[in-house]
Amino acid sequence: EAGVTQSPTHLIKTRGQQATLRCSPISGHTSVYWYQQALGLGLQFLLWYDEGEERNRGNFPPRFSGRQFPNYSSELNVNALELEDSALYLCASSSSYEQYFGPGTRLTVT
Amino acid sequence: GQNIDQPTEMTATEGAIVQINCTYQTSGFNGLFWYQQHAGEAPTFLSYNVLDGLEEKGRFSSFLSRSKGYSYLLLKELQMKDSASYLCAVREYFNTDKLIFGTGTRLQVFP
Numbered sequence: 001e002a003g004v005t006q007s008p009t010h011l012i013k014t015r016g017q018q019a020t021l022r023c024s025p026i027s028g029h030t031s032v033y034w035y036q037q038a039l040g041l042g043l044q045f046l047l048w049y050d051e052g053e054e055r056n057r058g059n060f061p062p063r064f065s066g067r068q069f070p071n072y073s074s075e076l077n078v079n080a081l082e083l084e085d086s087a088l089y090l091c092a093s094s095s096s097y098e099q100y101f102g103p104g105t106r107l108t109v110t
Numbered sequence: 111g112q113n114i115d116q117p118t119e120m121t122a123t124e125g126a127i128v129q130i131n132c133t134y135q136t137s138g139f140n141g142l143f144w145y146q147q148h149a150g151e152a153p154t155f156l157s158y159n160v161l162d163g164l165e166e167k168g169r170f171s172s173f174l175s176r177s178k179g180y181s182y183l184l185l186k187e188l189q190m191k192d193s194a195s196y197l198c199a200v201r202e203y204f205n206t207d208k209l210i211f212g213t214g215t216r217l218q219v220f221p
Contacts, residue, residue, distance in 0.1 A: 004152075033209075035211075040213075041213060042114075042197065042211040042212050042213040042214055043153070043197065043199075043209075043211040044211070045208050045209060045210070045211075048208060056208055058208075090152060090153070097141060097158060097201070098143075098155050098158065099143075099155075099209065100155070101145075101152035101153045101154070102152055103151065103152045104152055
């Protein structure tokens with residue numbers, strides 16, 4: 001069974017640009033979660049999507065947004081990038097209580 | 111408020127036993143997770159406790175005391191491959207699909 005996949009692996013952007021990160025959940029999982037892991041900090045909850053709807057979001061500004069597609073894959077968009085957005089962005093999927101994580105996208109903002 | 115505390119770093123010797131503690135304060139509680147994360151890799155699930163007591167799974171055990179807001183992860187017969195970060199995460203009652211993570215404990219195992 002394929003795990004959670006994310007693309008791209010690495011992304012380099014300049015300040016002010018937009019970044020799009022993608023996630024494909026494990027087959028059969030309808031919930032997708034996005035987390036930010038900045039250097040030296042714990043995972044911070046960003047967004048939760050289930051059945052195509054945004055169910056919950058963490059304490060992040062509106063320039064962090066996303067969506068979930070009918071096939072349950074998801075996209076995270078970060079607009080007007082700032083230097084402090086540089087981090088590892090992890091996607092997880094779930095069908096019950098356990099969340100399975102993807103390998104992450106390393107976003108670097110210069 | 112929400113607060114999860116873990117030691118930042120720990121070291122241990124191959125073959126030894128190590129206990130990683132986690133204390134938490136959340137507005138509601140609906141389970142505690144432990145994840146292992148090797149450098150540059152995704153976190154992988156280790157254990158889930160929702161009731162008080164000890165859950166054993168091979169070399170790894172996890173304990174929970176809800177009244178004390180306390181958990182620990184016990185690793186026995188340490189191996190070099192156990193060198194990783196160990197993340198404690200609490201699932202909140204009113205946000206049942208939101209995990210609040212601690213900053214993680216970086217464990218280094220020496221020969």
